[in-house]
Amino acid sequence: MHILITGGAGFIGSHTGRALLAKGHRVRVLDSMKPPVHKDGKPFNMPEGAELVLGDVTNKEDMTRALDGIDAVYHLAAYQDYLPDFSTFFTVNAAGTALLYEIIVEKNLPIQKVVVASSQAAYGEGKYRSQAGEIFYPDIRSVATLEGGAFEIMGPDGLVAESLVTDEAVIKPQNQYAMSKYTQEMIALNLGKRYDIPSVAMRYSIVQGPGQSLYNAYSGACRVFCLSLHFDHRPPVYEDGLQKRDYVNVGDVVAANVLVLEKEAANYEMFNVGGGKAYTVLDFARLAAQVYEKDLEPELTGAFRFGDTRHIVSDITKLKALGWAPQHTPEKSVRDYKAWLEDMDNVDDVLAYAQERMKSLNVVRAVKK
Numbered sequence: 327m328h329i330l331i332t333g334g335a336g337f338i339g340s341h342t343g344r345a346l347l348a349k350g351h352r353v354r355v356l357d358s359m360k361p362p363v364h365k366d367g368k369p370f371n372m373p374e375g376a377e378l379v380l381g382d383v384t385n386k387e388d389m390t391r392a393l394d395g396i397d398a399v400y401h402l403a404a405y406q407d408y409l410p411d412f413s414t415f416f417t418v419n420a421a422g423t424a425l426l427y428e429i430i431v432e433k434n435l436p437i438q439k440v441v442v443a444s445s446q447a448a449y450g451e452g453k454y455r456s457q458a459g460e461i462f463y464p465d466i467r468s469v470a471t472l473e474g475g476a477f478e479i480m481g482p483d484g485l486v487a488e489s490l491v492t493d494e495a496v497i498k499p500q501n502q503y504a505m506s507k508y509t510q511e512m513i514a515l516n517l518g519k520r521y522d523i524p525s526v527a528m529r530y531s532i533v534q535g536p537g538q539s540l541y542n543a544y545s546g547a548c549r550v551f552c553l554s555l556h557f558d559h560r561p562p563v564y565e566d567g568l569q570k571r572d573y574v575n576v577g578d579v580v581a582a583n584v585l586v587l588e589k590e591a592a593n594y595e596m597f598n599v600g601g602g603k604a605y606t607v608l609d610f611a612r613l614a615a616q617v618y619e620k621d622l623e624p625e626l627t628g629a630f631r632f633g634d635t636r637h638i639v640s641d642i643t644k645l646k647a648l649g650w651a652p653q654h655t656p657e658k659s660v661r662d663y664k665a666w667l668e669d670m671d672n673v674d675d676v677l678a679y680a681q682e683r684m685k686s687l688n689v690v691r692a693v694k695k
């Protein structure tokens with residue numbers, strides 16, 4: 327197949343591109359190569375052997391050029407950040423996806439599959455059970471509560487509720503990124519179905535592994551903990567560090583991407599792509615320190631991150647039924663990321679840059695109790 331990967335010079339796209347090339351497919355990448363991922367516009371991560379179309383997913387000419395002669399599309403390019411330029415999220419993530427379908431329909435392109443990258447973020451706080459046994463999907467945690475140091479979600483009965491693994495059934499996006507990703511999904515699945523363009527939405531959990539931008543404020547714990555440990559700092563942890571996450575290795579995400587390309591049963595479906603196991607952030611920080619063989623305990627910063635969810639762990643039953651299961655551990659993600667970092671020349675300025683950026687975005691806020 328001749329496959330287009332938008333955002334193919336990014337983290338997940340480049341790994342997916344390499345896997346597709348290894349399977350004998352032809353790969354074309356459409357990427358804008360812009361900062362922050364590509365600092366100073368320098369290409370980073372292009373899969374060797376792929377063709378590059380330098381362009382933007384919001385530009386009709388670029389997209390039309392990129393789609394010429396293509397059989398399948400991975401639509402991975404996205405705007406991901408904490409910035410309050412809300413409209414950009416919808417311009418890139420939602421309108422960019424609508425443009426993709428517009429061109430396919432307008433030019434009657436014989437596209438056999440479109441895979442779009444959605445996100446676990448679409449669940450917001452995810453699924454909970456109150457102590458009275460009621461299932462509910464919590465609203466946004468208030469800044470006042472977080473500033474008061476109360477992090478857990480309360481049920482309608484006013485008691486601390488239990489976080490459950492979240493399946494695909496109920497969506498509750500609560501920030502600009504999540505809403506734009508859910509909109510992207512709806513565009514792909516509904517227009518796909520209406521116009522017979524087999525489409526699949528992948529809701530990735532936190533993806534980890536080498537090649538993840540050092541400069542993207544959105545890329546999370548693996549980058550921050552590895553960078554801290556690299557410079558002999560304690561890994562900084564927000565809230566009380568007991569937040570649960572299901573980190574997924576990029577190799578498993580690539581396997582999921584390849585699987586849904588090949589399986590007809592995946593068409594017009596959305597799938598969680600998670601690690602299958604819950605870790606607290608503290609567990610993960612300790613695991614990273616072990617990999618680094620450094621006696622550096624996580625540091626509770628006395629702060630919280632504006633917009634973070636408390637616990638979120640995806641139920642991966644649906645994708646497993648299609649023949650996929652995670653094969654790699656978060657320990658492998660850290661080991662591989664560490665090796666990748668150690669191979670790099672310009673690591674020095676990154677941590678300071680990242681901290682400065684988080685501060686300037688007012689993302690990290692103090693607990694005042």
Ligand SMILES: NC(=O)c1ccc[n+]([C@@H]2O[C@H](COP(=O)([O-])OP(=O)(O)OC[C@H]3O[C@@H](n4cnc5c(N)ncnc54)[C@H](O)[C@@H]3O)[C@@H](O)[C@H]2O)c1
Pocket residue numbers: 332333334335336337338339356357358359360363364381382383384401402403404405406418443444445446529530531532533534538539542
């Ligand atoms: N990494 C994660 O943990 C994670 C989790 C859930 C969902 N996702 C989704 O997976 C996809 C890939 O994520 P990633 O981590 O590889 O991101 P990334 O930032 O490493 O890669 C994205 C690529 O898209 C390109 N790009 C951005 N805007 C563009 C535009 N307007 N036109 C053309 N190219 C553009 C960037 O230059 C970059 O190379 C995204 O859609 C993201 O929302 C990622």
